[in-house]
Amino acid sequence: SQQGEEDPQALSIQEGENATMNCSYKTSINNLQWYRQNSGRGLVHLILIRSNEREKHSGRLRVTLDTSKKSSSLLITASRAADTASYFCATDGPFSSGSARQLTFGSGTQLTVLP
């Protein structure tokens, strides 16, 4: 089964509202990353949070990590129609070694921002 699972599976909000997506995982991690995917396109990296970090910001994005609950959340503030996309969390587990990191992706949250 996949390491990360996002919640909700789909989210629809009005432009200007905040969007919060959650990710839960099962085993301990080195880091957790969030990616965005526009329909039919490749993924774009948004933010990486290390296992010893609790919160990280990047522009309108805020990510939190609670390793005791094995969960993370992605908050997009003041959403825009252009934020409409699927958002995935990906975890890099403790047994991943070497220069290639074996990320395990969740099934994603489909965010729709209505103008």
Added chain:
Amino acid sequence: DGGITQSPKYLFRKEGQNVTLSCEQNLNHDAMYWYRQDPGQGLRLIYYSQIVNDFQKGDIAEGYSVSREKKESFPLTVTSAQKNPTAFYLCASSIGGRYYEQYFGPGTRLTVT
């Protein structure tokens, strides 16, 4: 421009035929990856490579093969042994190491009929 290219964007094949998907990067990244994505699903790792002439199986390697003869190239062959090959295939690369993101190509949508 630096980046990852995948070609073609759309690929159609008859059942029983092998097909090779191209992935090229000019980012000078050591690590490269192939993922499969099915509709409404996340990504599943097929193969990955840490350096030239080395590659490892991911979670769903059966029916697929790869090569890594050059640092910038990591082609994926979908063989006739793959039971359900129709999917969206994504190639990625990373600089390597513990705290680095993966950069993705635009993907190839393979349809096998």
